[in-house]
Amino acid sequence: MSERKRRRSEAAAPVASISDGSTSKKPRKQDSHAQGLRKHLKSDAEILASIREMYEASRSEVSSSKAVSLSDLNLSSACREVSDRDVASVQVAIERTVLAVARSILAGSGFSFDVPSRAASNQLYVPEIDRIVLRDKSSSRPFASLSTVRKATVTARVLSLVYAVLRRDIHITKRDLFYTDVKLFQDQSQSDAVLDDVSCMLGCTRSSLHVVASEKGVVVGRLVFTDDGDRIDCTKMGIGGKAIPPNIDRVGNLESDALFILLVEKDAAFMRLAEDRFYNRFPCIIVTAKGQPDVATRLFLKRMKTELKLPVLALVDSDPYGLKILSVYMCGSKNMSYDSSNLTTPDIKWLGVRPSDLDKYKVPEQCRLPMTDQDVKAGKDLLEEDFVKKNEGWVKELEIMVKTRQKAEIQALSSFGFQYLSEVYLPLKLQQRDWL
């Protein structure tokens, strides 16, 4: 073990000359460029000082600027948001809902649910909090109506199923829920939709209902937490990392001595950083959802950012899709806007790979890919999005992307040597505070 680690670090010095296995004496142009950038690297202590400054700035920002909430904006009555609630209080909410229905029947007004509208017309982007939220419009769902009898029945059934799940204090998937009454639900999209309705009705998150999505995220680095009571030390999770649990309410006791969270789009980059134990050189927590962010990873990131008060730096591909992924982490997706406050992590910094990096770090032409017309359209669409427009730096970067019609993956940095990402690119970025 120690032999291997020694060998690895010995080999680290002449990276540019051996990293590509080139045996010719004449260094390739890429190598000499990588060598050149390496010269700009200061000592780790100096880079750490730069990171620490960001960390302090981020903490003081958190403590000085009170987080703006809907009630600060006098919007809490006009807008609806759900929150995490414990098992007992969700059970009480269900009981109240059912009692209200019973009272309505006894009063001769019939069986009916009051269901918040989740339609696009009822959604609102609130710039002050930089999220999409739901307005408070709601509609009645009576049993004694041809158009709503089915939905009212499904709602009653989902309420009773969720109540049973909570009573046993277990978690199930949306698929499990669907299969308990296929005859009634007919199609999973129907039980899924009503599940979201129930979330809104009860004012709690879907996680609080104990109905979870499958997870695909992994985490390594300077983080200790408990997963269902088991203590997990993420510095001791090897290269594979710890799978992020599907049920965030069983996650607790987060502790960390990290200075930042590094959010990585792809698992190849995650593996590189995990194997190089990047988090030991620059104390951080490394997390990836392996592509499109899933709900479990979004909840986990939010939780880390909120409880540990750490700045989040993102490493994504330099293409519209990379930025789209950032937007999902930051602003949420439209069809879960009622839960945006729990799912979104504001203030993520775009570390790289940015369109301007391609020239700055002299990524060879053959490692850049031409953007398709569809890519360019996606880029232009992003330029119209509020969350991009409010960040001048991002607009400039996107304009470069659309103008040059070039994109590049994180993996393109491998052209300078396999460990260029962890040994040169990221340390240099951190040293120069090169994030937006």
Place this chain on the structure above:
Amino acid sequence: MSERKRRRSEAAAPVASISDGSTSKKPRKQDSHAQGLRKHLKSDAEILASIREMYEASRSEVSSSKAVSLSDLNLSSACREVSDRDVASVQVAIERTVLAVARSILAGSGFSFDVPSRAASNQLYVPEIDRIVLRDKSSSRPFASLSTVRKATVTARVLSLVYAVLRRDIHITKRDLFYTDVKLFQDQSQSDAVLDDVSCMLGCTRSSLHVVASEKGVVVGRLVFTDDGDRIDCTKMGIGGKAIPPNIDRVGNLESDALFILLVEKDAAFMRLAEDRFYNRFPCIIVTAKGQPDVATRLFLKRMKTELKLPVLALVDSDPYGLKILSVYMCGSKNMSYDSSNLTTPDIKWLGVRPSDLDKYKVPEQCRLPMTDQDVKAGKDLLEEDFVKKNEGWVKELEIMVKTRQKAEIQALSSFGFQYLSEVYLPLKLQQRDWL
């Protein structure tokens, strides 16, 4: 914590009546059926005895029947197989290959590689070992030929890149490899194909070249192992489980007091079993690749089965796709036949969900899905496969599937209650030794 666990087990008793949250007094037909099957469950001690018998049988089988290898069949000269090799010996193999080329040049015979053929015509299914292997045909890849100059150059480059990776003792992904010389490789499929060639040439697995695929598998249960030197106790990995590492050569020191390995197709079932800590009631290791098996999970399963000598029971959907997944674990995929001995885990038992279970466990009609024509064709194709034909029980099950034209997911068992899988179905299966 203990409060929660107590509540969970208290609630466990009247499962059928509350599991679906039904509040009506009259039990649904499904519930009374689940209640009926529950009555057949013996004590855990008796079920454990049944499992232990399987475990002992499997161990004695392993020790008595010497594993048949290609050399036992006098096929070792006619067939080619690769094996796991350590860094130093792969480096030596590369040096020898390059020296042979140099000698050939000095002798006036020119620059040329001798590359094993991986074409379908060179593949052979060997029934005695139940795997597809590669015959020993190989062809010359001279530099001084218009048709092979490109491939010869790519081969030289890949050899030199792999050598550099091994020298640093790091791991990279196929995508990293491609990006180190996009100009030469042009397309990732080209560097991928030559990488497989290099594996065959050097007689070592792709893992030994330190080029890894991304992982998506997770594991929980009675297993302790080291991932890159970190000790991982899989009974303390919460509900999320431990992500299976992409690089199997960093996995070591496997220890277990489990009696079997439970291979699960879907992550929803994995989550159910992890949350219920099924492995504490019936000592086992639970593993899933979340759908189509990836190379890392296949290597990990093989490693567990070989080193721990545990029987493997599979829980897959009752459809042709579920059986297809079993076949990938057991017999491998055709395009990696040169590595079949390392990637395949023979003798996996089909525990469920089997076509005959649908009636046996009275899975309600509405939870079964009709098979499409394509499904039926896939089922009929499977009936022609050697690995199915040699197992009479499997043939019968497949015939039922094709005849009834019905399929069902593991999740269909939720119709009897969310914990029916972990509390009734699996214990009953184990008690009755109901695997094929």
